[in-house]
Amino acid sequence: MVGDTAITAWSPGIPGISEVFHAHFRRHAYPVHTHTVWTLLILDDGVLQYDLDRHEHGTLRSQVVLLPPHIPHNGRTAAPQGFRKRVLYLPEDALDADLIGPATDHPTMLDPLLWNRLGSLHDTLTTPGEEFEAQSRFALIVERLGKHLRRDMRPTPPRPDRGLADDLRDLLDSRVVEGLPLEEAARLLHADPTHLIRAFTRRFSLPPHQYLTGRRVEVARRLLLAGYPAAAVAGEAGFYDQSHLTRHFKRMLGVSPARFAGRR
Structure with missing residues (x-):
């Protein structure tokens, strides 16, 4: 330890x-x-x-x-x-x-x-x-x-119609590594940027930027476990550089990418 x-x-x-x-x-x-x-x-x-x-x-x-x-x-x-x-x-x-x-x-x-x-x-x-x-x-x-x-399953209630938040999540999932500017997302979804942020946060209990960061950390940990060197993972997972990856990875998992990759 x-x-x-x-x-x-x-x-x-x-x-x-x-x-x-x-x-x-x-x-x-x-x-x-x-x-x-x-x-x-x-x-x-x-x-x-x-x-x-x-x-x-x-x-x-x-x-x-x-x-x-x-x-x-x-x-x-x-x-x-x-x-x-x-x-x-x-x-x-x-x-x-x-x-x-x-x-x-x-x-x-x-x-x-x-x-x-x-x-x-x-x-x-x-x-x-x-x-x-x-x-x-x-x-x-x-x-x-x-x-x-x-x-203890109860009858499943009808799912609500898909909304703006679900459409934005699909967009983010399709662009996890490359990302997309907020203005572009708003244009593609025909929505005001601030309304888009509020709708996503209300639906998923976290803002869209935090959701995207979490998805990128997921990509990073998969790459690390697949044997990619920690120094190469940042760009492959959508982070600006290694320090950007390390900051968010450590906040999420409590350890740096290098320590995560080197424990086994």
């Missing part, structure tokens, strides 16, 4: 698991952000508090947390010793899209069997040559998550 943060991150090469992330944070606070992946985590120590879709939650060591893609959330320590967590990031299609709503409503699960299965899977993922065992354990975990979330 250096200072207040220790992390290990890697891509395990297991279908359905994009990234494994182990971290010990003493004082780190995640800003509001979204992911394009599912976040499945357990705590080994401490207490984690977080807001998901404007609702406050907390989790303890005995609980499993599943955060759905595209839903804004943050996170912060809630105990003097901070928290130690083990996380799996799962591609959006690893779980059915109709489970995003239930996971938003009930992200925390008290299920000792599921917790133990996740702990065993993490242990397996750290052992080279045990890919088949990891795949088998992961399949049982996905099945149990689906049962949890479908158990």
Whole structure:
């Protein structure tokens, strides 16, 4: 551990698991952000508090947390010793899209069997040559998550018509690396720039520039785990230079890109 943060991150090469992330944070606070992946985590120590879709939650060591893609959330320590967590990031299609709503409503699960299965899977993922065992354990975990979330599913209300905010998010997603000026976005969407900003912030609980930065950090961490040198990642992920990347990456993950890339 250096200072207040220790992390290990890697891509395990297991279908359905994009990234494994182990971290010990003493004082780190995640800003509001979204992911394009599912976040499945357990705590080994401490207490984690977080807001998901404007609702406050907390989790303890005995609980499993599943955060759905595209839903804004943050996170912060809630105990003097901070928290130690083990996380799996799962591609959006690893779980059915109709489970995003239930996971938003009930992200925390008290299920000792599921917790133990996740702990065993993490242990397996750290052992080279045990890919088949990891795949088998992961399949049982996905099945149990689906049962949890479908158990209390309510009829899905009609989705509201797409609005300006959704159109802007699509634009930003299509231009994550190259970006686009606000005036161009307003022209393409036939909207006043300030109205565009307010509509997006109201819909997604974070301003469009912060959403775009979070997407670029996601791109950067994928490149780092794929073996790109930290010095080359900034431009590939849409940041102005390495110091620009480092500032936002450290704010999001508590460590620099070089430390993130060099932990495994």
